[in-house]
Amino acid sequence: MATSTPTTATSPWSIVKTIRQSPPVDLEAPYDTASLAGKTILITGGASGFGAAFARKWASHGSHIIIGDVNDQAGEAIVAELRSLPNSSQHHHYQHCDVTNWSDQVALFKLAAKASPTGGIDAVVAGAGIVDHAAPDSGRAFDHPGDLTADAPPAPPLNVLAVNLTGVMYTSHLALFWLDRNGTTAEGKLRDRHLLLVSSIAGMIPLPGQTEYAASKHAVVGLFRTLRGTVWQRGIRCNVVCPYFVHTPLMPTVGVALLAGSGMAQLEDVVDAATRLMADEGIVGRGLVIGPKFRVVDGEDGEMRLELRGEEMGNGREKAVWEAYAHDYEQVEVFVYRFVQMLNALKAVRGWVATVKDLYSIYVRGRRVEKGVKTT
């Protein structure tokens, strides 16, 4: 750390304003879903679980949904379902896309831009993911390389890393390209440019037995924490959700059994958190953790107590969503500080150069008109 001053947004080493990070999210305030109407949203892994639930929710508010997945049957079925919604958009599409395959992803982004009524992509969700049980030779093989009498173990397959990290990096890279090309609204305002990453509680805590999965989800958190330090330059907002265990096809039966009697997170809360991030275009660079529903009870001593839903509860409010990694940019070390300030200065210079160029070309045109030279 560059200083030992307390971590506050007013620290001299704070770059919260520079990276345009928005203030803490008021998770108890209602949010308006109106901005979802007309948005083109590309979702990888949208054939099942979270992705499918996001698609249903956002399509019901008028978004155009483009799904890429390897589960063609489920993907086609979701799109058929979305198209059958009352007043449905005619711009929902499914396309086979293995996120580990760059060409598949390029084709998916091209389809989204082509299908979009505005020609642009407003938001991207990097949702496709697998756990080790989906690739039986993967995670356990990593922790247990096998026959100790062998000369050397075979290379671990790293399938989970391929989907959850390489796939997400491909999606994010393409998102930065296509979101940056998104156009303006009828009022001349920049259309939304939103990259929503899907990490996990396994991106924040160790998850023994799921080595590759936990490593990949920590990497997605690292991607989020780092990307938000640069993408503000092009008006792109990057947010992340980190859900606790939720009962979807991804959850191994043994995982559900191990959690019996304790709280799991609920799909509806994950959808709610993601919808808030998707709909509220003022939320920039924030991370939300979605856990089991707790009841928050404010004690008379000012202390906050949490009681798990279903327990004997006092008065209080229910809460499943919390902020995470909120303070990264409130007090940074000197390299990050100077690098981001330099980006800001370059952006300002580029803005001035563009203004001067515009003024010069207006002047030249004016002179030509005065002299009666035909302008194109």
Ligand SMILES: NC(=O)c1ccc[n+]([C@@H]2O[C@H](COP(=O)([O-])OP(=O)(O)OC[C@H]3O[C@@H](n4cnc5c(N)ncnc54)[C@H](O)[C@@H]3O)[C@@H](O)[C@H]2O)c1
């Ligand atoms: N369910 C949970 O408890 C939980 C918790 C935290 C985070 N997550 C994360 O949420 C995301 C969605 O998981 P889910 O619970 O909805 O699981 P899910 O299995 O229901 O959905 C994952 C989707 O990704 C697709 N997919 C898998 N490999 C793919 C590939 N190579 N290319 C394209 N698509 C591929 C699957 O076909 C599936 O439709 C994942 O990134 C997961 O790691 C899940």
